[in-house]
Amino acid sequence: SAVISQKPSRDICQRGTSLTIQCQVDSQVTMMFWYRQQPGQSLTLIATANQGSEATYESGFVIDKFPISRPNLTFSTLTVSNMSPEDSSIYLCSVWDAGDTPLYTFGSGTRLTVV
Amino acid sequence: LAKTTQPISMDSYEGQEVNITCSHNNIATNDYITWYQQFPSQGPRFIIQGYKTKVTNEVASLFIPADRKSSTLSLPRVSLSDTAVYYCLVGGSSGNTGKLIFGQGTTLQVKP
Numbered sequence: 428s429a430v431i432s433q434k435p436s437r438d439i440c441q442r443g444t445s446l447t448i449q450c451q452v453d454s455q456v457t458m459m460f461w462y463r464q465q466p467g468q469s470l471t472l473i474a475t476a477n478q479g480s481e482a483t484y485e486s487g488f489v490i491d492k493f494p495i496s497r498p499n500l501t502f503s504t505l506t507v508s509n510m511s512p513e514d515s516s517i518y519l520c521s522v523w524d525a526g527d528t529p530l531y532t533f534g535s536g537t538r539l540t541v542v
Numbered sequence: 543l544a545k546t547t548q549p550i551s552m553d554s555y556e557g558q559e560v561n562i563t564c565s566h567n568n569i570a571t572n573d574y575i576t577w578y579q580q581f582p583s584q585g586p587r588f589i590i591q592g593y594k595t596k597v598t599n600e601v602a603s604l605f606i607p608a609d610r611k612s613s614t615l616s617l618p619r620v621s622l623s624d625t626a627v628y629y630c631l632v633g634g635s636s637g638n639t640g641k642l643i644f645g646q647g648t649t650l651q652v653k654p
Contacts, residue, residue, distance in 0.1 A: 428588070460642075469629070470586070470644040519585050521642070529576055531631070531642055533585035 429454050429522050433534035440510055440541050447506045448537045450520030455500035458523040461493070464536070465516045473518075476503040510541045546630045551649045560617040562648050564630030567611045575606060575613045578629045580647070586629060590615065617650075625652045 430453040440446050450459065459476040474482040474495055482495035497503040507514055520534040547565040554560045566575070574593050578586035590597055592604040592613070603616040617624060627647040 433585075462644075469646050472643060517583065523642075529588040529591050530574055531576065532588065533578075536583070536585045538583060 431534035
């Protein structure tokens with residue numbers, strides 16, 4: 428299965444600023460996803476990161492707030508823009524690859540605190 | 543996308559076998575069933591994946607009936623370190639969407 432390196436593992440940021448989270452995979456993967464997990468909650472899918480094209484966002488998430496890049500099959504970034512305390516969450520990268528076991532692998536997450 | 547339903551919480555004692563059942567009535571033909579474990583402040587960790595019948599690995603067993611509308615994760619002889627949230631997820635075998643939708647998961651509390 429794929430191995431994911433997610434950076435940073437945690438950060439404390441000032442409101443109004445932006446943070447870019449990186450997701451590096453040790454092999455080429457078909458699909459990459461970004462999730463948010465608010466305190467005490469389950470994971471919510473933010474978007475699918477598409478290689479070479481604009482990400483596909485889920486309802487309630489917009490590109491201006493969460494711009495995503497995926498320049499190749501092993502790397503993606505998620506930016507949390509103009510942060511507010513409500514953005515304090517864990518952000519997770521996930522990958523899917525057909526025929527793999529498991530089909531889905533998750534990064535260790537980025538714990539973001541906005542003050 | 544198949545929706546899953548699990549118990550919100552379960553309690554057990556060390557050394558007992560724990561069975562967590564997940565309902566997924568509208569599972570698609572090509573969907574797999576995968577269970578993950580999550581500890582606080584960590585990403586979900588893969589436990590087991592199956593398509594039908596029974597799958598067993600070194601940490602768990604997964605039982606899937608013929609109609610595949612439910613599945614049961616079995617954890618033999620749990621320990622305190624098995625206290626975590628367990629997610630049942632369905633999907634992912636086809637390339638058209640591939641995305642997973644998380645339910646609320648089951649919080650397992652193992653007591654001494």
